[in-house]
Amino acid sequence: MAQPQQLRLSRGTTGPLAVPVTAIHGVAASGKSSVIDAFARMRDAVLHSVSGWDPYAGPQRQPHLEFLDEPSEFVATFVAEGVPYTYGFRIDSGDVLAEWLHAHPRSRKRIVFERNADEVKIGPMFEAARYGIAPLVPLVRPNALLLSLAGQLYAEALVPAYRWFATNVAVQQGDSTTEQLANELGSHISRSPDNAARLLMLLRTADLGIEDLLVTEPDPRYADYLRDLDTEIAALVHHLDHGTVDPVLAERELGTVRAARDALYQRMVERSGAGVSVVHEGIKQAMELADESTATRALLRVLPAMLDALDTGQVIAVDDLGVGLPVEETDRLVQLFQNPETNSRGAQLIYTTANRALIDRNNGRSQRTRTAVWQVRRSAGVSELAPL
Template sequence: MLLSFRFANHRSFRDEQHLNLTPAYRSAEHDQAVRVVGIFGANASGKSNCLHALGFMRRFVIFSDREVEPGLGVAREPYRMTADSLEAPSHYVVDLELNGIRHTYGYTVDNDGVLDEWLYHYPLRRKRRVFERNGDSFAWGDESGQRALLERIAEVTAPTALFLSTIARFDHRQAAPDRVEPEPLRDVYRWFQRMRNRSQPQLSGGYRSGWPDSDAGRRALVELLRAADVGIVDVVEVTSTVTDEQPLLFRLEDPSIGRGMRRNARNRVGQERKRLKFAHQGPAGEVQFELAEESTGTQQLLGLAIEAAEILGEGGTMCVDEIDASLHPLLTARLIALFRSTTSNPRGSQLIFTSHDAALLGTIDTEEILHRDEIWFTEKDADGASTLYPLTDFKPRKEGENRQRRYLNGNYGAVPDLSAYLFEQALAARGPVDDEAAD
């Protein structure tokens, strides 16, 4: 479970930002972190860049040991509006609760390589070092198991690679299912593996390896599509034989994975290819449609539902950019509710999303879609630098607050500064319209 995320000098964010998921208004009997966070703001204010920073941290943890190219340094994206920021380091830090124990992992990078890297954990609420890295120098905690193995892997860790991703590649030991001792290196790496960071789904056909194998999982997704009132009454798997080599259909790309890391999977000639068809009820019975024949909103809902079901079932953190794209606000609210419910989310999975939809700041049937400590905003200053801040910075009104209206009125900031005069001037600059030419 993600407790907080700190980062600096990434894309439009120049100064350090802190996304704090610690509940602000709940008692100690609740989770240590909120299960849902919504980030709102104007276009180009930094919402997507906040998720991109977390996605970059994940990608670097998983792939930095494989992306080592001598002399190329680190492919990072610092704040570009000042010359100093282009050379200044970037840093990324997560606080996690894993198996009931808090962990803090982070690293600092510049254009040439990794400057610092560290991992601490807090068994019995006391800080203990797992490892600290300063350039090529490493220091180990007193309880770091298999010191000799760690030292050997540290020796082969490249200057542009993280120790955490390097040890994950070289350490092939299997964790004991009934282990007693904590394994902070493995646990932190697995958290990054389970995290999903995505924007629009890239749907191109009717099959995906992530479609649930279990009958229960398939029924749950079909019921979600039925409840969404998109006209689908059933999903049917059909099998056909590939007659020519084709791209693997129904692929959901993970945009947090770099282009060089994506694999262009293909259906080979003679293979059996599974496809999904979507049944709709018509006056003469059921009619089956291909995925490409479904609406963009249905495709978006299906992609989100598949990944949400996976995260809810296994545990993890799911980041979605523009969650409301092509979805009705009620559907978005329903997806949010799945993560907030302890019944549908017994593993404490988390959803972090961005949105322009102010309706999500309101209520449905007198119930808040998002609590105050689940709402964050992004805004850019005159220098083009983004800032991330929570709704809890604003004191609630005694008589209650209409958050949707107050946000649109600019009470919380994070709205575009629109000028009707400039719009009118831009239209006037076109000159008179030639009616005859238009005809």
């Protein structure tokens, strides 16, 4: 977007209260997808600027065509391991111009670090962390983020912020290839029988004629390892739910084990394939995902990611939620986040839509439905985001 825009995922004046659902409405080409793209680009920069960006090129960005020489700035305020943080960075087509991380314990600002080009200042309240951050400063490239390097090298003071982007943010943009769709479905189903049963129940009630999902048994070379990781994940979740372990350390361990599980599953399907097919009512032969309707593929794409977000308390941003689906079915997906019984871990859904009917189905400004609605308008080539 050409001008700075702010999206709040909380409401309240006496104290911020997280809103489970944030809807962003706008007509076609209004710029609403740019909001979701900003989430994706910020997350990608934090996780991959060190390992994924070309070390001899400038930062990866997509500036507004009318403001190519203007820097791009990203800022996020979030809570990681019980502490509020503000993290941001400013980049142009050549370098990282500025980067900062502030903590806000008890509503007081504490500088963790502030970077201005090659100069890095470590806050006086984080003197003990200086020995973990200072040695990294000469190693960070001009076109990479210090938080990215610190997170990958496990600099303790910056781990909470880095891990928030790694494990607490999910983004869905565009359509998935058949291979991606099969991998995501297979991975979600294979984690536990409960996952498979819940997913199948929601699919059967979607009025798409789906009766069952068939998934190839895990490759024997990987099955035992996957089963061990699933058992470890279930044990950690049980201890967290019952308060028998340190929640910070357990959450870190849980994120690590889940990432290892996902990586192992991906390695398995690269060798053997996911082998997912769909059984429809009245049709004996199972259908391949490539042969499914647009509506079925749309639901199969978004549902596993949303259920994962509900299970882990993620912030999930979905562009064009409900494209190809009846508005009633899309509304049911939104209600999963609005209902405290299905959203017990405080997950937050951000979605864009051009369908005003979805916004008007009791999902508007009502406190009862716990949804905030924002509008994107375009004027003279510039998009503006504002609460509706």
